[in-house]
Amino acid sequence: MSFLITCPICGPRNGYEFRYGGEDKGPRPDEADMTPETWVEYVHMNRCVAGASKEWWFHRDGCSAWFTIWRDTTTNLQVRAPDDALARSPADAPEGES
Amino acid sequence: MLLPGSTPLWDTRPPLRPSYDAVLIGGGLHSLATAYFLARDHGMTDVAIFEKRFIGYGGAGRNTAIVRANQRTQENVPLYQEALELWPVLTRELDYNLMFYNCGNLNLCHSEAAVTAARMNIASAQFQGVGSEFLEPDEVKKLVPALDVSDRPRHPVHGAMFHPPGGIVRHDAVVWGLAKGASERGIHIHQQTEVTGIRTVDGRIDGVETSRGTINSPRVLLSAGGYSAGLSHRFLDVRLPISPLTIQAMVTQPLKPLLDHVVSSGAYHVYCNQTLKGEIATGAHMDPWPNYTTQTTAHYLKHQAEALTDILPCLRGVRFMRHWAGLADMTPDMAPIIDGNDPIEGYYLNCGWGYFGFKSCTSTGKYMAQYLATGERPEILEPFTLNRYKRHRLMGETAGATSYSPWN
Numbered sequence: 001m002s003f004l005i006t007c008p009i010c011g012p013r014n015g016y017e018f019r020y021g022g023e024d025k026g027p028r029p030d031e032a033d034m035t036p037e038t039w040v041e042y043v044h045m046n047r048c049v050a051g052a053s054k055e056w057w058f059h060r061d062g063c064s065a066w067f068t069i070w071r072d073t074t075t076n077l078q079v080r081a082p083d084d085a086l087a088r089s090p091a092d093a094p095e096g097e098s
Numbered sequence: 099m100l101l102p103g104s105t106p107l108w109d110t111r112p113p114l115r116p117s118y119d120a121v122l123i124g125g126g127l128h129s130l131a132t133a134y135f136l137a138r139d140h141g142m143t144d145v146a147i148f149e150k151r152f153i154g155y156g157g158a159g160r161n162t163a164i165v166r167a168n169q170r171t172q173e174n175v176p177l178y179q180e181a182l183e184l185w186p187v188l189t190r191e192l193d194y195n196l197m198f199y200n201c202g203n204l205n206l207c208h209s210e211a212a213v214t215a216a217r218m219n220i221a222s223a224q225f226q227g228v229g230s231e232f233l234e235p236d237e238v239k240k241l242v243p244a245l246d247v248s249d250r251p252r253h254p255v256h257g258a259m260f261h262p263p264g265g266i267v268r269h270d271a272v273v274w275g276l277a278k279g280a281s282e283r284g285i286h287i288h289q290q291t292e293v294t295g296i297r298t299v300d301g302r303i304d305g306v307e308t309s310r311g312t313i314n315s316p317r318v319l320l321s322a323g324g325y326s327a328g329l330s331h332r333f334l335d336v337r338l339p340i341s342p343l344t345i346q347a348m349v350t351q352p353l354k355p356l357l358d359h360v361v362s363s364g365a366y367h368v369y370c371n372q373t374l375k376g377e378i379a380t381g382a383h384m385d386p387w388p389n390y391t392t393q394t395t396a397h398y399l400k401h402q403a404e405a406l407t408d409i410l411p412c413l414r415g416v417r418f419m420r421h422w423a424g425l426a427d428m429t430p431d432m433a434p435i436i437d438g439n440d441p442i443e444g445y446y447l448n449c450g451w452g453y454f455g456f457k458s459c460t461s462t463g464k465y466m467a468q469y470l471a472t473g474e475r476p477e478i479l480e481p482f483t484l485n486r487y488k489r490h491r492l493m494g495e496t497a498g499a500t501s502y503s504p505w506n
Contacts, residue, residue: 016397020387040487044339044430048328050390073342076389 003076009063015076021056023047024068050074052082107194107274108281114288117314118146120470121306123293123329124322125149126158127269127456128448130276130287131463132319132470137283138191139464140471145285146315148308150292154273157323160392160424161456162347162381164360164371166203166264167228169454170219171493173481174433175226178454180461185267188460194275197268197374201359203261204233204242206409208253208365216259223261233258244356244412251408253365265360266371269456276463296320296333296445303444317470319446324390324425326449334442338435339487340427340450341388346398347381348421349373356412366405378413380406384426394421426453432495436462436482438469446470447484 003015023046029038047053052070059065072079119142122129129147136142149155165185167178185198207213216232223230235247238258247255277287288310295307296318305314320326320333327340353376362369362382370380383398399421407414427450429435435450448466451458465476475483486492 015387036488036490040339040490041337044487045337046327046340046388047331047337048340048342048388049331050325050328053388071387073389074391076385076387076391076393 005057005069005078007059007062007065008067009065010059013059013062017059017061019058019060021058021066024054024056048073052079054081107278108287110287110289112281112286112288114291114310115144115146115286115313116311117305118286119144119315120317120319121145121293121313121315122147122319122321123306124156124320124325125151125153125287125289126156126321126323127272127276127459128323128451128463128466129319129321130158130273130280131459132321132448132466133280133285133287133463134276134283135464135467136471137280137285139467142467142471143284146313147280147285147287148291148293148306148313149287149289152289153277153287154270156325157424157426157451157455158273158459159270160347160422161269161453162369162371162379163266163269163373163456164203164264164362164369165198165267165457166261166360167457168203168205168219168223168230168259168261168264170222170495171433172222172226173493174495175222175228177461177465177478178458179226179228180464181458182263184460184464188272188275188279192275192279194271194278195268196271196275198265199267199374200263200265201371203264203360203362204238205259205261206238206245206361206363206365207256207258208363209256212364213256216257220259229262231260231262233260242357242359242361244410245361246409246411253363253408255409266373267456268374272456272459293329293333298334298442298445301441301443303442317444317446319448319466319470321448321466323449323451323455324427326447327427328390330447330449334445336441336445338447338450338484339429340435342390342425342427343384343386344389344392344423345381345384345426345453346394346402346421346423347379348394348399348402348418349377349379350413350416351419352376353378353416357410361409363405363409366409368402368405368409370406370410377419378406378416384428390425392423392425394423426451426455428452431492433493434458434462434482435484436466436469436479437484438475439473440483440485 357372438446
């Protein structure tokens with residue numbers, strides 16, 4: 001099955017028009033009390049979920065929009081946010097939970 | 099399926115003990131090699147390998163069989179060099195033909211920048227005592243007459259890095275040979291047994307949960323190739339700097355001998371070698387987004403054919419017979435994550451090899467065994483700790499991770 005990504009501006013487009021932008025790890029850590037640990041967690045560390053994963057995409061060969069989608073990493077298809085996603089959203093999850 | 103009268107090379111249904119001295123998660127080459135060396139060098143035979151599917155299912159059976167030791171950094175080269183030296187040793191020791199064919203690797207340069215990078219790699223290799231030399235285009239042509247070194251290709255050949263000691267090894271034979279060697283020494287290889295959790299008590303490893311029950315063990319090695327990072331997060335909430343990308347490979351129909359070296363090109367994004375069966379095995383492409391599909395794509399099959407036939411025009415019209423894909427667990431600095439007892443006592447990691455897992459399995463298994471047996475990290479593994487990221491000491495294995503990361 002072809003890999004389509006829904007751009008919020010252009011609608012569903014061929015996945016190869018887009019650049020992957022990493023897992024959604026929530027807001028950028030506050031600069032004020034930044035430690036090497038929090039920075040490295042934010043920049044490098046991944047969950048590598050086999051299943052639905054919320055991630056950033058960039059419409060490189062299109063409108064240049066940055067946006068997040070949910071994608072099933074075992075099928076490579078865009079999926080709807082899981083029902084409990086809002087409660088478990090990486091952006092909202094408390095420290096150490098996912 | 100076995101022929102009548104034949105016996106399996108290894109014990110395929112060993113009894114499941116309630117506890118082991120060490121549990122290795124994943125039945126790939128790094129686990130098998132670690133198990134073999136635990137028994138050979140350290141007398142540790144109360145060891146179990148747990149594999150969800152069957153040994154050799156993952157990267158062990160999906161790579162393109164290329165081995166070499168011409169990496170870029172001084173931390174990496176010695177490990178790969180020793181791995182290369184171990185193929186003939188293991189062939190004798192395991193009494194099993196691993197079909198090591200040291201035909202040499204030829205890495206083409208298509209720009210002045212690539213030539214400069216190659217010269218640095220060559221200097222590093224020579225400094226470490228690894229055979230590597232620069233070849234001018236006419237020497238390249240002499241070595242591999244089928245290559246087009248004229249001005250016609252989109253990216254003409256400016257020269258090449260030639261690495262004579264590298265080549266190819268029959269990857270399935272390595273799986274079977276190491277399984278045989280480990281099993282003969284008493285290691286239990288439990289296939290179709292999924293590890294579903296890692297147990298800890300007071301910050302120490304206590305064992306694993308499996309699809310066949312709880313197994314106690316004071317030490318657990320997570321060595322599950324491309325699946326390691328997801329499992330580490332799922333089991334222990336330890337996240338790793340890894341992106342699992344699918345890497346694609348394919349073979350052509352069998353041809354008469356025309357290529358007796360491994361040829362690779364960064365600019366074309368292709369590597370190829372002719373197998374002993376005559377097929378041209380080729381690959382290199384990764385989907386630039388993490389996924390566990392292990393599917394090939396028309397997008398890349400087409401590109402692979404275009405790239406391959408531009409450098410080797412004699413292959414035009416030749417058909418691909420089979421194609422497949424495997425997982426490469428890429429780290430930002432193209433070097434593995436090898437660690438132990440941090441943050442959990444008794445928890446060991448060996449992953450993040452990207453697409454270097456096959457060529458490194460023998461020597462890494464040897465040192466991983468030492469690590470597990472003694473609890474002390476061997477010096478050669480020191481550079482690969484997870485906390486190099488926290489210290490911002492990433493290794494410069496690639497000049498720029500443009501092609502081999504999810505960020506290209």
